[in-house]
Amino acid sequence: MRFQRLFFFRYNSRQKNLSRYLRATWGMPHGKIGLFEQALRHKSIIGTGKYVYGQCNERLELLGDAVLDTVVTDFLFKQYPKLDEGQLTKIRSRIVNREMLARVGYACGLDQHLECSVGVDDSIDKIVGNAFEAWVGAIYLDQGFQRVKTVIEKRLLKEWIDLENVVENTTDFKSKLIEWVQKNKHQIRFQTQSSMNGTTSFVCEIIINGEPVSTGTERSKKRAEQLASRDACQTLGI
Numbered sequence: 001m002r003f004q005r006l007f008f009f010r011y012n013s014r015q016k017n018l019s020r021y022l023r024a025t026w027g028m029p030h031g032k033i034g035l036f037e038q039a040l041r042h043k044s045i046i047g048t049g050k051y052v053y054g055q056c057n058e059r060l061e062l063l064g065d066a067v068l069d070t071v072v073t074d075f076l077f078k079q080y081p082k083l084d085e086g087q088l089t090k091i092r093s094r095i096v097n098r099e100m101l102a103r104v105g106y107a108c109g110l111d112q113h114l115e116c117s118v119g120v121d122d123s124i125d126k127i128v129g130n131a132f133e134a135w136v137g138a139i140y141l142d143q144g145f146q147r148v149k150t151v152i153e154k155r156l157l158k159e160w161i162d163l164e165n166v167v168e169n170t171t172d173f174k175s176k177l178i179e180w181v182q183k184n185k186h187q188i189r190f191q192t193q194s195s196m197n198g199t200t201s202f203v204c205e206i207i208i209n210g211e212p213v214s215t216g217t218e219r220s221k222k223r224a225e226q227l228a229s230r231d232a233c234q235t236l237g238i
Contacts, residue, residue, distance in 0.1 A: 015033045018113060021113060025109060026108075028143065035060070037115075041116075042122070043058060044117035045117050057130065060134035061133045063140065064133035064140070065096070065137075067137060068136055069092070072095055072096055073088070097226075101128075103160075105128035111131075114127065136152065139151060172226075176229070177233055187208065188206065189207045189208075190206055190225055191205045192225060201217050202219070202221045203215060204216045204227070204228040206229065208232075213232045213235055214229075
C-alpha cells in the first residue's frame with residue numbers, strides 16, 4: 001500500500017484523474033496507467049509534436065473490439081440457450097456497434113477524459129464509441145481476460161444497457177431494407193470494400209436505382225452493411 005501511494009504521487013494530474021476514475025467508476029485498481037491514457041487518445045492529436053504514430057488508441061480499439069465480441073457472444077450464448085445463431089448474431093450486433101458503445105461511453109463518463117482535437121472529421125459520438133472499445137482493450141491488457149469479462153458482464157450488459165429491450169427489439173435492417181426494395185420493385189446494390197484510410201474497417205455504400213442512399217463504416221462487412229442499412233431505412237422512412 002505504501003508503495004502504491006508513493007507511485008501515485010509520481011503521476012501527473014491527468015494520470016491521477018484517470019486513476020481515481022478507474023476506482024470510482026470501474027471499481028478496480030490498475031498496473032499500467034499509460035495504457036488507459038492511450039485508450040483515450042484519439043488519432044487527431046498525433047503529429048502535433050506531443051505524440052507520434054502508434055501512441056493513439058487505434059490498436060487498443062482493435063483489441064477491445066475482439067474482446068467485446070468474445071465476451072458478449074459467450075454471455076448471450078449462455079443467457080439465451082433457446083435462441084439460434086442468427087438471433088444471437090443480431091442481438092450481438094445491436095450491442096457491439098458504434099452507436100450503442102457511444103451511448104455507453106457517455107453513460108460511464110468516458111467522454112470527460114478524452115484527448116482529441118476539436119473539429120476533427122470523426123463525430124464526437126464515433127470518437128467516444130471507439131474510445132470505449134480501446135478502454136476495454138486496455139483493461140484486458142492490464143487486468144487479464146477474467147477481469148475484463150467480469151467488467152463487461154457486470155457494467156455493460158447489466159448496468160449500462162437495457163439488455164431485455166435490446167433482445168425484444170432486435171431488427172435486421174439489411175433484411176428489412178431488401179424486403180422493402182423487392183416489394184417496391186427497386187434495384188439495390190451493396191458496395192462494400194476495405195476502408196482506404198489505412199484502418200482495418202470496411203465501408204458499405206448502398207445504392208438504390210443507381211443513386212447512393214447511405215454509407216456505413218464498421219470493423220466487419222456485416223456490421224458496415226447493417227449500419228448503412230439502418231441509415232437507409234431512416235432516410236427512406238421504412
